Amino acid sequence: MSERGIQWFRFTAPANFYDLAGRLIPWFAALTIALFAVGLYLGLVVAPSDYQQGDSYRIIYIHVPTAWMGMFLYVLMAAYAAIGLIWRIKMADVMAKAIAPTGALFTFLALWTGALWGRPTWGVYWVWDARLTSMLILLFLYLGYMALHAAIDDRQRASNASAVLAMVGVVNVPIIYFSVQWWNTLHQGASITVTEAPTMATIMFVTLLIMVLAAWMYSVAVVLARARVELLERERNARWVQERLEGGTK
Amino acid sequence: MFHPLLALLRRDLTLALRRPQDALTVVGFFVVVVALFPLGIGPDPEFLRSLAPGVLWVAALLAVMLSLERLFSDDFRDGTLEQLLLVPEPMGLLVLTKIVAHWLITGLPLVLVSPLLAIQLNLRPDEIAILMLALLIGTPILSLIGAIGAALTLGLRGGGVLIALLILPLYAPPLILGAGAVDAVMHGSSAQAHLSLLGAMMVFALFATPWATAAAVRIMLD
């Protein structure tokens, strides 16, 4: 058990991760910029207006990516948290903590863009239907996770405690998902599925895909960058940090 | 009476009986919150009636949540929780015992007074029956889930409010199902589906949450 632990530790050694992430971040940043540039151009300029919704539908190009990222990042965060808790891998804790703010941000943006889209289409900014409410709950789950982390001084204890919370919260995700069935909803059902052909125009579909990819790349870059800061903070007395600072690296 | 778990259950119940005001204040809170609504909203009976399931459930949920802060905090503060970790029984079972005691002290009385409040909000007898049934299945879920939050906020300043933030989102499903059950009866359909889902949820919570809570306690006392 303990021997395996040591191997794992080497594999995820903070210094290695720190260097690797440092090398990867520029690439992801570049990809993010490129994809956003193309996606925004296609979405705002090239793609035609919708015959029903006019230009307001263009919100979809940021609404859907942010909504997906918000949900996906939560699951990812919980997975890392679980790994950190069960196998006591510090790097996983760092990743989980680094994901939370970005996930919360995307969730908030999904709510915001959705609300701004709701006004022209539904006539109100907000309705309490299943999809919207569940997204709001997701935001609360993120906030709870971050609040708990911040409330505990001891790093290890904070990681472990909020990991428990994240894992419990994950149970809520499928429940949230199925609540659509108990509750009549105004919100659009899934129109992009893996199994069926997309029901929307190709240009829209491609643009959406590009924007989703862009959001992905952005998340990766920011999360890695935050994880590096987090690592520095935790290990500020470690030899490897001192070495890297003396070497003048960033 | 000599089995460790029974001793723990008895201890918690005795302590609660020594200060009955604790349990009574939870009930009091429930009653007062429900009573506040007509003050804020206005007295129209039909209107109040249509609100009743939601208001009663939200009030019950808040009352349970508030009382949860003390599930472990007393034991934590005086060091008995630390000693419980040293008891040669699985921590999950000890935690479950404490939750059961807690529900007997706070959850059950809520179920028992709910009909009085329901009458004040103009619910009919059949609706009241479903309300009580839903609360009877639902309040243990609230205690079980809430225990995790209570454990996670042990020893933190501002624990009370932090618990709220941590677990209220998790309370959404039982709330929707519980209030939905009564609503269904009010609109003439059956509450069957809601109640069975609620039941399933309770069984699941019964088996899963004590272990998560025990883990949380260990972490917070580390």
Next chain:
Amino acid sequence: MFHPLLALLRRDLTLALRRPQDALTVVGFFVVVVALFPLGIGPDPEFLRSLAPGVLWVAALLAVMLSLERLFSDDFRDGTLEQLLLVPEPMGLLVLTKIVAHWLITGLPLVLVSPLLAIQLNLRPDEIAILMLALLIGTPILSLIGAIGAALTLGLRGGGVLIALLILPLYAPPLILGAGAVDAVMHGSSAQAHLSLLGAMMVFALFATPWATAAAVRIMLD
């Protein structure tokens, strides 16, 4: 910065800034409670709109009430409250200072986020303005009255819920007036009368309650 009262105010604000999550969780609680209602009651926008003033006020009141538990309890637990009794300043002023700090930390943020929630419950801009004004006058009253309850429950187990029971009845007048002010605008009449009564109540509370609170603190520490 050298006057004792200023030192106390600054101390309390610094402590709050050191753990901003405490203040944030109060706001979080407010938001979550408001969000629970639609879950329990159902999503109909017109219905929610007519409930909005009551729900927002009840939620604000519960949030203030919960946060009150910590007004003195931290100082009590670590013994600083005892030392405050030995400070050569009138205890009433010390208490008032603590209440002011507490309102700045918890009451004011509630006023500031209320518009967001009001939008979710479909209130119109003019109604929102009155809501904020009413909360701005009303939340200090809640803090001032609540402080008495907080002092009376010092060191008692189950303080949180007991506070609730003691002071919620006292909260009825500000609740009726505050929610009434918004209701009035919703029904096209003026909120003037409600607001001036609320203002009078605040002035009265400002002068009377700190002394009662100080007396309560002395008694509980005897």
Next chain:
Amino acid sequence: MMEFLAMGGYAPYVWGSYLIMAGLLVVEMLQLRYRRRSLLAWIRRMARLRAQEEKQ
């Protein structure tokens, strides 16, 4: 151009979404950079202090 900015009459909604999103992402990145810089400054300071102590 004006037509583009008007977004068929939906300007507040569309631009309200895109700009907030852009703004918040930028804020996130700036905040991260700020945090990193102040942390590095702090670590350097502590290292210098320690070096001084060792010399004495």
Next chain:
Amino acid sequence: MPAPHATNHPERKETVTAELSGMADREFRAVDLAAERGERLLFEHLEFKLSPGQLLQVSGRNGCGKTSLLRILSGLSRPTAGEVYWGDEPIRSVDGGTGSCLGYLGHQNALKEDMSAEENILIAGRLGGGRPERETVLAMLGGLGLAGYEDLPVRFLSQGQKRRVALARLLLQPRALLILDEPYAALDVQVIEVLRGAIEAHLTRKGMIIITTHQAVDIDGDCRNLHLG
């Protein structure tokens, strides 16, 4: 319940250093005190007089009422009977409050866990109406062996370290009378020495001290003993 024995010293010393508060030349008297906790009478007809420069050690078994007595003397609780006087005024009606003439350190340390030792002491000083200097505070903390811990939040300190901070705060407030309830508990040997020095200095400045402890203390000065129970 045997009546407690206390000796007293009639003549008043007039020289007081400027550091102590203006009322430092008054006597501190307990007249016919009685206290009960629950149904139990802890002591009655307790009398003593403390003059500037004197120390009173209250001793007795666990539970004989030492803490209860000290809280009464500092005006935090009311006695069942009798009165405590500061000069000729009852202690609870002294101008500027009890706190202007005495400092009290109970079982609890009264520290804000989220603030550093330094901040805790500075704020306590300001609350007491003084204008404490950073340097004095740091020097005092250093003297108590807390150099390097001054700006750590108190919550990170150990049991004994917290006690030291509380002592530093008390010693920095120039009060004529210091009331200390088991100040030595949890302290290691070095600090006990330092504390002894501070107590002796306070006595030479014509301060008064009332102290309980279960450990033997030998302090140079005008020491009296009050045995309870």
Next chain:
Amino acid sequence: MPAPHATNHPERKETVTAELSGMADREFRAVDLAAERGERLLFEHLEFKLSPGQLLQVSGRNGCGKTSLLRILSGLSRPTAGEVYWGDEPIRSVDGGTGSCLGYLGHQNALKEDMSAEENILIAGRLGGGRPERETVLAMLGGLGLAGYEDLPVRFLSQGQKRRVALARLLLQPRALLILDEPYAALDVQVIEVLRGAIEAHLTRKGMIIITTHQAVDIDGDCRNLHLG
């Protein structure tokens, strides 16, 4: 951080009285322990072995990590590195839990304030899996000078009386290893004597004891010292 010094005693004693729990003939070992609190390394490479009948006194300045060490030894916290063994098993995975082989008394007394001393002890006994007798409990409380206080709610007891109740509870649980964090704090002289007697009796029954204290203890028996910091 200087490495702590500990001596150990290789040969194992086999005779154990029936009163101690079955595993009382095992050794208790700490292997290469390290602990950090916050950013600070408290100790590392700490090793010691304790055989039946031995006492280990952990000493050191305030804040050197005594409490932290004791919590690790009793399995309440995890060390940053290293492992604590009970016989050949890591203490955290002993059958029946850590609590089946050791008893721990920390800074806190772990008493329910609303229950009497007697109830507190009886319940703790049952929780520990035993069937404590009322008479034994009353006798122990009497021995610690609490006769007459047995059925008072603990909240009415003084600081020192509470500590005595906690000690009584610990001494009545037949655990092979007792871990005591400053048990003498707030106790008066008579009880200190009684406690010394109890400790010596535990050692003669081939129990083990780990203790911290700032007061001098002279205990007859096989005593070792572990100096931290």
